[in-house]
Amino acid sequence: MKNRILEVENKTMRIENESDAMLMESVIMGRTMLRVETEATDNENKAVGLKEMTQSLQNKKGDLQEGTQSLQVEIKALQNKMADLENMIAKILNMTIDI
Structure with a gap:
């Protein structure tokens, strides 16, 4: 009976560890996606x-x-x-030369 209890406890621990690992994976994936x-x-x-800067430069x-x-x-x-x-000036100069 003790063996069976230990076996169940070990499986429970393994499941908890796997669950924690999956949770961490989800957190990491969530952060990565964000x-x-x-x-x-x-x-x-x-x-x-x-695009706005290009339009402004084209306008300028x-x-x-x-x-x-x-x-x-x-x-x-x-x-x-x-x-x-x-x-x-040329006409004026010509007029003064004529005078």
Whole structure:
């Protein structure tokens, strides 16, 4: 009878140990899954941030291109005014030579 009791106690201990091991395994798996989900969420957030940053940079690029075109138009207008002034100066010089 003592042997039978010892046998049952041993089996009970083995089952408890296996149960503890399974519980620890579940805890580890749960933590791992949580970590993976957290990293996935972080990566998704980074992707969204990069997409927004890319869009912002594209908008700034467009603004810079518009600004550059506007400056080119202004430069051309100034060059035309300079040419007009040079022509006027040449006419004035010709008038003074004639006088």
